Amino acid sequence: xxxxxxxxxxxxxxxxxxxxxxxxxxxxxxxxxxxxxxxxxxxxxxxxxxxxxxxxxxxxxxxxxxxxxxxxxxxxxxxxxxxxxxxxxxxxxxxxxxxxxxxxxxxxxxxxxxxxxxxxxxxxxxxxxxxxxxxxxxxxxxxxxxxxxxxxxxxxxxxxxxxxxxxxxxxxxxxxxxxxxxxxxxxxxxxxxxxxxxxxxxxxxxxxxxxxxxxxxxxxxxxxxxxxxxxxxxxxxxxxxxxxxxxxxxxxxxxxxx
Amino acid sequence: xxxxxxxxxxxxxxxxxxxxxxxxxxxxxxxxxxxxxxxxxxxxxxxxxxxxxxxxxxxxxxxxxxxxxxxxxxxxxxxxxxxxxxxxxxxxxxxxxxxxxxxxxxxxxxxxxxxxxxxxxxxxxxxxxxxxxxxxxxxxxxxxxxxxxxxxxxxxxxxxxxxxxxxxxxxxxxxxxxxxxxxxxxxxxxxxxxxxxxxxxxxxxxxxxxxxxxxxxxxxxxxxxxxxxxxxxxxxxxxxxxxxxxxxxxxxxxxxxxxxxxxxxxxxxxxxxxxxxxxxxxxxxxxxxxxxxxxxxxxxxxxxxxxxxxxxxxxxxxxxxxxxxxxxxx
Numbered sequence: 318x319x320x321x322x323x324x325x326x327x328x329x330x331x332x333x334x335x336x337x338x339x340x341x342x343x344x345x346x347x348x349x350x351x352x353x354x355x356x357x358x359x360x361x362x363x364x365x366x367x368x369x370x371x372x373x374x375x376x377x378x379x380x381x382x383x384x385x386x387x388x389x390x391x392x393x394x395x396x397x398x399x400x401x402x403x404x405x406x407x408x409x410x411x412x413x414x415x416x417x418x419x420x421x422x423x424x425x426x427x428x429x430x431x432x433x434x435x436x437x438x439x440x441x442x443x444x445x446x447x448x449x450x451x452x453x454x455x456x457x458x459x460x461x462x463x464x465x466x467x468x469x470x471x472x473x474x475x476x477x478x479x480x481x482x483x484x485x486x487x488x489x490x491x492x493x494x495x496x497x498x499x500x501x502x503x504x505x506x507x508x509x510x511x512x513x514x515x516x517x518x519x520x521x522x523x524x525x526x527x528x529x530x531x532x533x534x535x536x537x538x539x540x541x542x543x544x545x546x547x548x549x550x551x552x553x554x555x556x557x558x559x560x561x562x563x564x565x566x567x568x569x570x571x572x573x574x575x
Numbered sequence: 576x577x578x579x580x581x582x583x584x585x586x587x588x589x590x591x592x593x594x595x596x597x598x599x600x601x602x603x604x605x606x607x608x609x610x611x612x613x614x615x616x617x618x619x620x621x622x623x624x625x626x627x628x629x630x631x632x633x634x635x636x637x638x639x640x641x642x643x644x645x646x647x648x649x650x651x652x653x654x655x656x657x658x659x660x661x662x663x664x665x666x667x668x669x670x671x672x673x674x675x676x677x678x679x680x681x682x683x684x685x686x687x688x689x690x691x692x693x694x695x696x697x698x699x700x701x702x703x704x705x706x707x708x709x710x711x712x713x714x715x716x717x718x719x720x721x722x723x724x725x726x727x728x729x730x731x732x733x734x735x736x737x738x739x740x741x742x743x744x745x746x747x748x749x750x751x752x753x754x755x756x757x758x759x760x761x762x763x764x765x766x767x768x769x770x771x772x773x774x775x776x777x778x779x780x781x782x783x784x785x786x787x788x789x790x791x792x793x794x795x796x797x798x799x800x801x802x803x804x805x806x807x808x809x810x811x812x813x814x815x816x817x818x819x820x821x822x823x824x825x826x827x828x829x830x831x832x833x834x835x836x837x838x839x840x841x842x843x844x845x846x847x848x849x850x851x852x853x854x855x856x857x858x859x860x861x862x863x864x865x866x867x868x869x870x871x872x873x874x875x876x877x878x879x880x881x882x883x884x885x886x887x888x889x890x891x892x893x894x895x896x897x898x899x900x901x902x903x904x905x
Contacts, residue, residue, distance in 0.1 A: 353643035356881025365663035372656045417884045474887025566650040575650035
């Protein structure tokens with residue numbers, strides 16, 4: 318019993334909004350996978366908390382995408398009835414949790430970017446996006462603080478934690494370039510003052526990352542090769558498994574209300 | 576309830592207390608005074624409470640696992656957020672309760688180690704599996720409902736930190752209970768498959784939930800001193816009956832059948848259950864429930880795999896302290 322994927326009219330603004338919503342949902346989902354399994358109870362609560370923030374951001378963005386699209390779609394149809402090729406999130410956020418170091422490095426790389434991004438989006442000429450950004454920035458500011466404290470602790474902690482943190486940076490680094498890429502669809506929105514141009518954010522992002530990584534006695538990889546594809550639905554193999562779990566009930570019981 | 580293993584004798588451990596001090600302590604209890612951490616208290620009172628509060632804390636933490644099992648599969652984003660927030664609340668309760676237990680002089684680490692070693696117990700209910708989404712509704716509705724029945728009287732427990740913890744915990748639990756009932760209501764108003772899912776979940780959880788209140792009064796060895804010390808204010812059977820009487824009309828409202836063909840209503844309006852299978856209860860408590868091994872294994876795995884993280888945090892804190900000392904000395 319299969320349920321068809323929804324069709325989406327991906328106008329630039331719908332696509333733009335869905336990309337940010339998907340980032341938040343997929344990373345929030347990943348963080349929620351830790352619930353009940355974190356290294357300490359305090360950290361269990363913190364990870365759930367950040368997962369809830371991200372889930373909240375995703376829901377607001379999906380609701381707005383649905384409104385802009387003006388069809389029959391809603392937050393749950395976007396989340397539960399699109400397949401891998403229709404998802405628009407960054408490759409970084411779908412990467413598996415791995416050990417705690419990998420989760421924290423992923424969180425750190427994304428949160429520092431997201432915080433700068435939301436701050437810039439608060440100036441958007443689109444009032445809804447500006448409002449969502451204002452709320453999300455408060456959350457991402459905490460996510461940055463939480464993650465950078467852990468990066469320093471892990472990097473400058475024990476030999477083992479240093480090794481794990483360095484491995485995570487080396488493995489995830491090639492997913493960071495995608496955060497700053499812009500395609501034609503977004504270019505028009507940037508020119509109209511609606512979307513954020515991520516390129517000018519990169520130097521500040523890199524500066525923060527470098528400062529923290531140095532303080533943590535860690536290093537950044539020499540390679541500048543960057544993977545891309547998430548924004549146009551060319552994902553890693555990991556996302557399909559995540560979605561098959563996330564969507565299982567909606568796909569098994571078509572049309573039911575939960 | 577969440578502290579079933581207290582139904583064992585601790586007579587051997589009981590120290591002989593100075594009679595005058597014991598009488599003075601009992602007088603404070605009888606006058607409904609709250610006992611606070613630095614107050615003098617009988618060793619057995621301290622021990623009983625340490626066990627009860629820590630078992631309660633372990634139950635909250637292990638209880639995250641069956642519900643956590645559905646966070647990644649919750650059927651809507653609203654349900655997903657609510658479930659994640661709920662399981663996070665349980666974690667918060669666990670932390671809060673460990674802190675309350677620590678006021679009696681045993682560290683969280685020691686308490687957790689005892690649980691991981693299988694020496695300390697947690698509620699039998701969490702050794703049952705969550706097989707469908709309806710189990711999440713049923714746990715909120717019945718397991719949290721039963722927990723509230725037990726914990727509301729604990730808000731007046733003689734030990735201050737525990738009583739205060741319970742006030743906050745009960746507020747959140749009653750929210751969870753309503754949330755669970757609302758999941759059930761949605762299922763029962765849904766498709767035939769969803770209704771069947773709801774009934775199946777009730778069939779599987781009903782008896783284990785009744786067992787949460789502990790053995791029948793005639794078999795409980797522990798209640799006497801706990802009652803005398805105003806830790807426990809109602810007996811297992813009294814609380815169980817209260818719960819059944821509150822729940823039967825809710826099941827009727829949902830259009831679900833309580834899986835107890837022998838249940839009947841007496842003249843006073845109480846719903847009297849058929850015989851409870853106490854052998855099953857004993858088996859689950861002694862480690863033979865469907866999920867005992869999985870639950871402990873999951874907690875041990877989280878603990879073991881988190882060890883290097885905790886070590887790193889400790890090592891970094893020590894380094895920082897040394898550097899601060901060195902700077903101050905310059």
